[in-house]
Ligand SMILES: Nc1nc2c(ncn2[C@@H]2O[C@H](COP(=O)(O)OP(=O)(O)OP(=O)(O)O)[C@@H](O)[C@H]2O)c(=O)[nH]1
Ligand SMILES: C[S@@+](CC[C@H](N)C(=O)[O-])C[C@H]1O[C@@H](n2cnc3c(N)ncnc32)[C@H](O)[C@@H]1O
Ligand code: SF4
């Protein structure tokens with residue numbers, strides 16, 4: 001299909017238009033966040049992972065079907081060798097169907113890549129940072145990498161990238177630090193988003209011990225600050241409030257205390273080309289087989305129709321049972337969130 005042809009939009013069975021693709025480029029990571037994966041994690045064999053050219057081809061297929069925002073994620077996307085090449089290729093689609101090219105990263109490799117990312121057309125980057133205390137960071141990620149992440153954030157800013165920070169709110173871990181983290185982020189000019197932990201994949205800790213409802217966090221923040229609903233929207237799941245005293249914006253991602261599935265506009269594809277129509281669902285569609293078939297265009301179109309047909313209305317995560325098995329065995333690092 002020519003670049004300027006009208007796209008045939010992807011619409012699911014609940015009349016939700018899909019405009020946002022989360023594309024995972026690797027399941028590997030240089031950190032081991034305790035809420036995401038165990039220390040001894042088994043990664044996918046490299047031979048199963050799509051090449052950068054295949055990932056690009058898949059992404060273009062989505063752009064042709066009306067996807068306007070692509071977020072590169074992982075595992076840690078910046079640990080994949082030559083990943084900047086994918087950003088450069090996709091960057092050329094900006095203004096030609098693609099409106100936003102962005103990434104979610106743990107920030108450890110950002111200092112090396114920030115300038116090249118900006119040059120490729122990235123304007124915003126989400127950096128995951130759950131704590132500003134070095135020892136706590138090391139306990140939480142099982143790696144002593146806080147200085148590297150802070151350097152990465154500074155380099156991103158110098159390169160002209162708008163930085164948003166993501167922090168998973170964790171009971172008894174960073175709970176006491178969230179106001180300081182927000183204040184610091186806003187002082188640096190960064191938006192910050194808090195996230196409720198989701199029960200994906202086996203980790204060493206009990207999920208219920210990690211879970212901190214953001215309704216509680218918000219109530220506590222409201223004793224300290226004035227929060228006003230904001231109509232700011234990024235096309236992601238966060239709902240935003242403005243914090244009067246800091247002058248900054250705070251996002252809340254609340255799969256448990258404020259379901260946002262009615263506004264779902266996204267799909268996710270793993271580094272092996274498996275399309276998961278829902279983060280909370282086990283169903284998937286194999287795009288790699290379609291891509292490598294004799295008639296990739298037809299097979300991909302058929303696979304996307306299947307994905308639209310099976311995309312569920314919402315997730316069914318539960319966070320109320322001690323000792324419960326994970327909702328799904330798959331870790332967040334496979335789909336990139
Ligand atoms: N339940 C659920 N969580 C999601 C979904 N999309 C993103 N998240 C979670 O939201 C958190 C932040 O995701 P990001 O990668 O920063 O993406 P985003 O929130 O879409 O980013 P913005 O473009 O800045 O809005 C991660 O923990 C994701 O797992 C979704 O469709 N469903
Ligand atoms: C899986 S990571 C992939 C990208 C990159 N490695 C990073 O950490 O930003 C994407 C996002 O998912 C979040 N995340 C990971 N496991 C989670 C879980 N079990 N529940 C909620 N969010 C989770 C991370 O904090 C991060 O913001
Ligand atoms: S949250 Fe991101 S940085 Fe942390 S272990 Fe998972 S993939 Fe790695």
Ligand code: SF4
Nearest residue numbers: 261264278279314315
């Ligand atoms: S949990 Fe599923 S339906 Fe809900 S917003 Fe995420 S992907 Fe969409």
